[in-house]
Amino acid sequence: MRKPVIVVATTVSAALIAACQSGSDAATPTGSTGQPQPRSSAASTPTGSTGSSGSDAADSNPPGKPGVSYRAALSHPVKDSYYPKHGTPYLDTLHYGLDLDWRPRAKRLTGIATIRFRITTARDSVRFALGTPLHVSKVVLDGKRVSSTRSGNSVTIQTGPLTTNSRHTVAISYAGTPALTQEPAMRSDVQKDGFHIGRTGNTWTFQEPFGAFTWYPVNDQPSDKAYYDARLTAHRGQQGVFNGQLTSSVKTGDSTTNSFHLDKPASSYLTTVAFGRYTHQEVTGPHGLPVNYWYADRHSPMLPLIRKTPQMLSWIEKTLGPYPFASAGFLLVPGNSGMETQTLVTFSDQLSKPDLYETEGDVVHELIHQWFGDEITPTDWKDVWLNESLTMYLEYRYLIDRGYTTESKVYGRLQRGQDEVWRVMGGPPGAYRHDDFGDMNIYDCGALLLHNLEKAYGRAKLDAALKGWPATAKYGNSDRTKFAAYMSKALESKAGPYILHWLTAKTTPAPLPKQP
Secondary structure: OOOOOOOHHHHHHHHHHHHHOOOOOOOOOOOOOOOOOOOOOOOOOOOOOOOOOOOOHHHEOOOOOOOOEHHHHOOOOOOOOOOOOOOOOOEEEEEEEEEEEEEOOOOEEEEEEEEEEEEOOOEEEEEEEOOOOOEEEEEEEOOEEOOEEEOOOEEEEEEEEEOOOOEEEEEEEEEEOOOOEEOOOOOHHHOEEEEEEOOOOOEEEEOOOOOHHHOOOEOOOOOOEEEEEEEEEEOOOOEEEEOOEEEEEEEEOOEEEEEEEEEEEEEHHHOOEEEEOOEEEEEEOHHHOEEEEEEOHHHHHHHHHHOOHHHHHHHHHHHHOOOOOOOEEEEEEOOOOEEOOOOOEEEEHHHOOOOOHHHHHHHHHHHHOOOEOOOEEEOOHHHOHHHHHHHHHHHHHHHHHOOOOOHHHHHHHHHHHHHHHHHHHHOOOOOOOOOOOOOOHHHHHHHHHHHHHHHHHOHHHHHHHHHHOHHHHOOOEEOHHHHHHHHHHHOOOOHHHHHHHHHHOOOOOOOOOOOO
8 A cells, every 4th residue: 555645643743753852854668548458368257166075176277277276375364363353264265256237327336256265164154244235136155046144244145064174156146336434544545445436437446454345245354365357347438447467358339348367366455446437558568567557538647657667667576576467557546545456556546746756656666565465465464564664665765766865864764763753653563553554654664674674684685585575475475473584584693583573662673783
């Protein structure tokens, strides 16, 4: 997620810094436009084996990927320590096939979600999150119609006895007008999460830490990753857009049906969907990578900046290695935020100020997240700093490299008291306030930590460690304990205890001495 806009906090910060310590503070490729052009055949809904037990082999052949197993989507969901009411720990979703139809005039969404899932403990019912306004009309489990009940933002399916580790396929038909959910945050740009509906019937989503449930049945927690395919039908000149690569586009009268395939498993908060009068442009990035831009006429001021994506990816690859997915790109939407949705960054048009380096920093920030946050994702929301701190450190490196700022300006202000301000206002980065998700403490405090490690061990050694981190749980999940242990080994040091102390310290820890 992009950094929060600091408004009131800046006045408070100045006073707190003065109380802590005195000191000054400073701080294009081309391609065709028009209708989407398919690059490969349309994805199909997975069949796999139905019924009770099954192995990974039984779950082979995800859509559009013959011979590929669901093994990469096997997860170990947990009860989230920060937001335990969201997510179902016994449910391991493997694949979502979403067939959605959006009617902009009626502002009505009709959907069928076909979900392949694994049960981690024996039981006779399963629960998916689904927004209250969406009425469930039919549920079919393993080819047989079953009953379901609603309670708040959830639907419980009466499955009958399911054995541990068994695999099943459920198809849930639903319809309604999605409603947003309150985000547990104090920042102004993301007070509401989920499926946003614009004045003209256009739609878009932001949903970190949760909110996917506002538009499809889902296990809405970061520890459960799954494959995705989507078939989106839009009307009245609109087009539907989803993560991954467009596989087909069919126009019938005033309706357009676009199909998308996401090549690697994703957590639910990293999915995106939008309906609007979009133009699609595809260009070529590093190593022949397809880079997709989805935008409306109103987004033109942002285009010069997002068209720097191939160059930005090349810059990131110098430190982190090859881009980890089959496609990249940007989906431009209304609002005032940005989100690292997997393979297709969701970015607001109100940030369209290409002349300001802060906006360029936001763009490269979301691209860096494709490695830190998307390829490797926190198991629990207490470790959201793993996403933002590592990404913020590299964003500052980019801005310094481009001459927009200097190392002394960035880290001088943090070391002189701003780091401590963030800890006082929102809590330490690894123990932030539950009602203050996504504030600057999880960004800047951790960036200073990485800067201190760089000064202690050298940039080359730290870069090698950062490059290797996503591979420790490639396309999976991890946590602070594993990161600390990995860094101790990668840096051949006792960096781990320093990292763990940094995460929960109420005041700024002293920098590490330079290591031999």
